[in-house]
Amino acid sequence: MSTPAALDLAFACPAPDCGESVEGRLTAGTAAMTCSACQTETTLPETEALLASRPLTPCPVCGCTELYSQRDFNRKVGLLIVAIGCVLGPWTNWISVVVAILIDFALWMTVPQVAICYSCNAQFRRFAKDRRPGDFDIAVHDVYKFGRRFAPRRERAVAGPKVLHELWTGGPKPGPGSGPLPPLP
Ligand SMILES: [Zn+2]
Ligand SMILES: [Zn+2]
Numbered sequence: 001m002s003t004p005a006a007l008d009l010a011f012a013c014p015a016p017d018c019g020e021s022v023e024g025r026l027t028a029g030t031a032a033m034t035c036s037a038c039q040t041e042t043t044l045p046e047t048e049a050l051l052a053s054r055p056l057t058p059c060p061v062c063g064c065t066e067l068y069s070q071r072d073f074n075r076k077v078g079l080l081i082v083a084i085g086c087v088l089g090p091w092t093n094w095i096s097v098v099v100a101i102l103i104d105f106a107l108w109m110t111v112p113q114v115a116i117c118y119s120c121n122a123q124f125r126r127f128a129k130d131r132r133p134g135d136f137d138i139a140v141h142d143v144y145k146f147g148r149r150f151a152p153r154r155e156r157a158v159a160g161p162k163v164l165h166e167l168w169t170g171g172p173k174p175g176p177g178s179g180p181l182p183p184l185p
Pocket of ligand 2: 121
């Protein structure tokens, strides 16, 4: 047998009014992760299914079976490199601009992939290339964003990050002081 599968997982703590980033290594024995900010434990029941899957699915945080992948490239770093190339341009006969663009391209080609859950935006890193989910699909993104499809544990996809609260109700944002969110059906 090869070495046991493992992944790096990062997700927003689903505890109400928290939403802090929870990160850790996901191995076959990982049943839960604890938020360092509020100490809430998030169970991860599909860990073993995820680690055995190809391509990666489902998300062990919310149970969503739809994930996408993209290059784990920090666009700000890319822009900074090009900006430096441009600033140095007048003294390098603009060769620095070409070099900066080439460095950018090389970085983009070599950075690893990150897999992301459509429903809760959990991020998965350090997996083999042949396990990467498909590219981002705006149509799939929208059915989750506009509340036409839900993950099995949708409260985890919307309860933590406050900006996503509107997804829970499937309607307009609750106004300030509107009380707790309604229970799931
Ligand atoms: Zn928390
Ligand atoms: Zn998820």
